[in-house]
Amino acid sequence: MCSLSFQAVITGAGLVSSIGRNSEECWKSITAGQSGIRELTSIEQEIQPAPIGGEAPPEPEDSSDLPREVIRLRMAMQEVLCEIGLDASSQGDVRHGIILGTTLSGMRSGGRYLRTKRTADINGFLAASTLSRLLEPYDWKGLALTTSSACSSGLASICLGVSLLEAGLLDLVLVGGYDPISEYAYSGFNSLRLISENRPKPFSANRDGLQLGESYALLALERSESAEARGANVIARISGFGETSDSFHLTQPHPDGDGAARAIQTAFNGSALKRDDIGLISAHATATPNNDASEYAALKSIFQERLAQTPLVAFKSYLGHTLGGAGAAELILTAMAMRSNRVPQTLNIKRSELEFNDIAINCDPLFESQIDHTLSISLGFGGCNSCVLLSSPEVAEVKPSPNPSRVSQNVVITGVGAVFPEAVGNDAYISQLKEGRDPVGGNICEAELNGHINTRRTRRMSMFSKLVLAATSNALRSADIQDVESFSQTCGSILGSSHGSSEYAEQYYSQVVEEGIASANPVMFAEGVPNVGTAHISLMLGLKGPAQTIIGSRTAGLDALSLAAIRIRQGEWERAIVGGADEYSRTAEQLYGHLDRGLVSRAGGVMFVLESEASALARGAGIFARIGESAFGFDSGPCAAKAQKRLISDQIDLPEPILTSMATGGECGQKRHADQAQYEVESHCVTPLGLISAALLGRIFLGETGADSDGSVPPEFAVLASDLHGSVTGLVLEVVEND
Template sequence: MNDVPEDVVPVMVVGVGAITSQGGTAQALWEGVRTGHVAIGPVRALPMDGYQTRIGGEVTDVPEPAHRYTPEPADSKDREPSIDFALVAAAEAMAASGLVVGRDVPAERWGVAYGTCNGGWRSAELILRDEESGQTPDWHRYTLVPPQAAAETLSAAHGLRGPVLSVNTACASSAHAIGHALEILRSGRADAMLVGGSDAFTETAFAGFSSLESLSPEPAAPYSKDRSGLSLGEGSGMFVLVTDEVARRAGVPVIAEVLGYGLSADGYHVTAPHPEGAGAARAIRQALTTSALAPDDVRYINGHGTGTPKNDSAESNAVRAALGEAAEKTALSSTKSMVGHLLGAAGAVEGIVTIMALRDQIAPPTASFGEVDPQCGLDAVPDSGRVMALDAALSNNFAFAGANASVAFRRPGATAGTPVLPLADDVVVTGFSALSAAGEGVEALWEAFRAGARPGAVEDGLRVARAEFDRSAAGTPKQRRRMDRLSQLAVAACRAALDDAGLSGEEELDATGVVLGTGVGPVASNEDFTVPVLTEGPKVANPGIFPNTVYNSAAGQVSMALGTRGPTSTLTSAHAAGAAALGVAFDLLRSGRAERIVVPAVEVLSPRTLDAYRRIPLFGPAAGRRYTLAEGGFALVLERGRSARERGARIHATLSGHATTSDGLGIGRWDPSGDGVERAMRGALESAGVDAAALSAVWANAAGIGSADRPELSAIDRVSEGSGLRVETPKRQLGEPVGAGAHLSAVLALSGWRDAPADGPVLINSSSLGGTHTSLVLAPAPTASAPTLDSESAR
């Protein structure tokens, strides 16, 4: 391997767009925030009786997006507001960039990274209301609920066919999306990315935060001694990020540069931050380190600043811990005081404010600020914006379940910060586990596969395979009481994988991250929380359930139960979620952000989830297809090769490369030619430095839905040039565990290599049913006589 670090690929912001309570453009957002205008007032679009507050940062004028994603004819009641917000902001950002898809950047080289907390949950609330009143909802509405629906809608609206992923780390979602997009661009898998986030008001969110007694009756006053809680907001923020080479070649103006970012887990509490801000400080330090910034280089931070007592003091402690003496000279203000807390969209919207601050050399204020709180005490820029010389700035976002993110930006022409890549390293698998309908453990799954067993039974026309497992593996009865079944499955699977990897020491786990994939996510907890609220009102909202309604709750429970403190993220790319999680973990390890990452993929099936699948024609009993929907909990431990070898770990395999593509056709549509799958497979092989002729097998995505399976099989035939390459279809036999399909295939491939000598690397395919395709190359562990990866393939 080459032991000389490389300079990173510069990544530039060339377009932004926003829709918030300040107005329908990014400039309206900036003008309002810069001048300290509070756009938080009475909420009109939702029933507001029974909450702690009646106010929020509401978007009052939403133009209908040009792109139609609902069936004809459609009116506003058929649309999902979070998707509309995203489309409006994205259209502005794309137009502002001046770039033309296909002319300046090929469609195949332009992707989407989208962050959200609630996804399309407003549509879910309308579905639940229909069901509770005895009506049958239009089945199309179910397709608007998953977070990936918006990501794939953005891809279709602009004809983008590169990597598409959705990220769900609650209030840090779009900040994570920026970080993951940065890795995609720096690794060369895309040249441009549409990045951001969106969230709309839901009755669930108002009831949930009200049940936690977190909402303020007046506009939020972050960092102020008299603060009493947060104000919710809604809207969207979007960036166009491109490599420096694209920006220079196209001659487009650069607004700012994304220098770096930091991610960490608190592992402390499901809703409260670590009081000393320990996890947040790690994220801030990593943002500085990966950006090659000194604390004195940062004179402004756009803070998380929610207005709740615990969050604001913890963040202030984190800034002091990370910046040291420089913190006392650093301005720390909160955009949320003027637009509210936009949850999953907060990172993108506040990132836009941060780069506008750099552009105009003005630190925006914290509105409604009163008396200084000594538990905070940093410079909150009270009341009005302040002219300052700013070269670099940070944007902080910290979320439920202890997911922390900090993103570093630099103004064009500034010289602070010259980041470099860490030493190249391979990514190896050192542990794996399986909890499935075939039984508990990897061996049970492998034996069921070899025997041709088909677990599951027909439930009201849909074949379902349920996972059973020893719940004591998730912790003590007291620990399990705060976990839903999804979290229990995740903790049990991760514990088994870490045990298989021989990892248990505090120091080892402190350097271990968690990246989780789930397609269905915590829908069961959302139903348990939301249905009583819709039928009986906010007074029955259960604060014990609400923290489990966020998609990243399971990853947070893993961190708390097992003591992991490294980077954490949750990928929600529908039926390709687990594959997306493996790809993100690969990128985090290759960029040196952790020594190892445990990557679970988990799914549980609630009664209403199964009803949704039955009502969608593709899956319903009338379709007559051989399809099994399965639960499952799987985990892989990925590790930097040097770390694994230094601790003497058993290396099961090497994850050599991956690629993600999109058909760019929108919700529930995919290319019948299989072009997108083929591009993903070829991209993964190129990334891994592996020739198709060297493959021993393809573990296919095929699950028994002919209209999706046939394009993939055609693509496999083209990639293998009709060589008769072995194709395994485990989901047709064992069932499709929604977003955990790639993990199912990986565990089976690894189990087969334990049983018999490996005869070559394999491709693992995973696809959403909205035309997002991820392929991964898994290679057997090299023997003592086998050559190691050279410096080119290691990159």
């Protein structure tokens, strides 16, 4: 249960979409009943007949080298910074962060690369590249990361931002989401038979699919007392949020809306609001047969007879489905509806066409209605569900009753699992460490995974997904969890990955480029989405808690570990499956320029079981380590490595020794003695996690000059990792010696 111990407020918003270049333009289109769905002109290949969707207006910079998403994110960024009055002198504050949500990130760059084979054309593929290009005009120094939970990513970024504010790590956080129109997304959703030739008709009896769109949405979140102290204009208060997993299917929602209903109930449980307080529901409402039916079932189970009296709007009837941008964009529009006390019309349907008679969707022009509180919901592939409750700043704040579970608690690691080439599984990995054998580059042989995963069930999965599951199964055995099903009911998951299922994504996309949209493979599309790893963890374990994936950065694994620890420490979660994985990819080698820097890639995965110390002791678990403080920063300057280390040490005390895994300054891969090999071995986001797993599993401290194999590990140490695009993360661990 998440019970907010403080009030987060929205003090600024920026929005670019098919119905406007800023949030006020977008709201004006809503009040006029003006749809942004029209013929798509920016999709990368010609499609006949020409498809329709929610495409943002063209911009002069579209002819430049800047990616489409960066151009429009900068527009949204400028709007939100202007609204909150954040000038250049205050943008370098390390306590200001940014979290973006996305479904597919920079896939358009991947298409350019497949057509030209120029390495420069793929540079925008990684989410960290998008963030770095977005932040170029600013002296940004604080946290900068990207999360993916498919189409719930936009709302999920908001939930994560609130957690970091509550933890006291940030004073201000920009949150939101984006996804550009792309042939990759269109062909994938089309292959799943989810795209309609008609305009979307949410909740209608004859609905037959969605239309894709694009939006670029950013919101500024602050603590209420901070906003009040500086006289900020408060747009809305965040009164509660909830996140869950279906644990049902990779691309289909639970037919009874189980996960969505639990997300809504979790949001209510953590707030002082009741269902009768809600004046407007902003539904996910994709207009696909299964999704709308599932969402209706979820809403009905929570609101019951009250559903027929609670106004509901489906903003996708204006925007199309904007994927990772949807939740944040629709939350901005929901806040504007609350501000004006008007219920917008849902387009393209008549009351007589509705399949569900007891849903109060407004099919007529907008009307005035008192709206003091709202509920927004987003649902995504992999069964990811997010819900956010808003309250009007004009309504007196009512704080929830204190939740005794929301007290600061120690966070411990009770399980570790590792898989690397020629070291698959904990036993083989420990042997490699103890014997001092050099790490091996390249991929992992499929046959080596036998005994660690069910190869019959995983045969169609990407290597990335297999690495995640193999490392997770080893972590669970290491944690000696006897009843996995019960353990997973209240378990969250955060995974990190630099490039995810890039091999599947490339194979899928190559076929689309070479043979056209109709050739898209639905299995490879589903397996190529960035959050597929957490989806498979949920399906394998029956995990019902929240699931997010930090993507596109070398710090993603350490970010995931740090963020999960934060949420457990402040009582949001009780336990989590956390870690990172990256598969070997020849294209990724070119993307990172490893060979030019004396590096060779290898596949790998390291996963951890995290619990509150009380939970671990209650089940008699052994404890590897306690997780201490963490800190985040961003610096992409010419002397980044030194500046990045200073950003972390200025925020938290870093005990000696410090295990460094920096992307620049010759500290990228796992260190090897100079006379042993020409190259260092790099496992991307798994490299810094490998330093931790070596210390905890093998009692071997991989320091600056190689393995110190005397069997001793310092009682406390820090891990520091950075990414080529500027992100840096630091984490402190205290080793626990078990009898």
